[in-house]
Amino acid sequence: MNIHLATDHAGFEMKEFLMEALLELGHDIVDHGAFEYDEVDDYPDYVKLAVSEVSIDPENSRAIIFGGSGQGEAITANRFPNVRAITYYSFNPEIIKLSREHNDSNVISIGARFLSNEEMLESVLFWLEIDFDEGRHLRRIEKIESDTYIPSD
Numbered sequence: 001m002n003i004h005l006a007t008d009h010a011g012f013e014m015k016e017f018l019m020e021a022l023l024e025l026g027h028d029i030v031d032h033g034a035f036e037y038d039e040v041d042d043y044p045d046y047v048k049l050a051v052s053e054v055s056i057d058p059e060n061s062r063a064i065i066f067g068g069s070g071q072g073e074a075i076t077a078n079r080f081p082n083v084r085a086i087t088y089y090s091f092n093p094e095i096i097k098l099s100r101e102h103n104d105s106n107v108i109s110i111g112a113r114f115l116s117n118e119e120m121l122e123s124v125l126f127w128l129e130i131d132f133d134e135g136r137h138l139r140r141i142e143k144i145e146s147d148t149y150i151p152s153d
Contacts, residue, residue: 006033006043033046068112077107083107084104088111093122101133102133102137103140104137
């Protein structure tokens with residue numbers, strides 16, 4: 001599996017920490033930037049690069065994106081087909097578990113201002129291990145990914 005990383009200035013140090021840890025564990029990493037700290041950079045510039053790869057190959061790719069809260073990054077990510085991004089900024093492994101088992105999340109948007117490096121690393125490693133529990137959840141994912149959505153009364 002290819003793991004795509006992206007961040008703006010707010011998550012730069014955390015992304016660098018995670019990249020080093022994942023490389024040491026033997027993961028295939030693609031870093032889409034930022035490549036240096038720049039307090040006036042814009043997260044969409046980097047997030048779009050990472051999540052477009054997941055959009056193209058959702059079966060073999062995941063992305064870990066960072067921002068101050070992770071909110072804007074997740075909003076950006078979820079505009080892409082085949083991308084199911086969650087926002088994660090409070091250490092709670094149950095959120096990670098459900099996001100994978102029930103929603104087949106393939107992008108995790110980390111709120112770097114709200115987690116320590118250690119909490120983030122533990123959460124990401126757990127997220128990478130959890131499988132999607134297709135069952136009734138597959139039907140829901142297919143509805144999300146369908147070309148048209150018409151709300152029922």
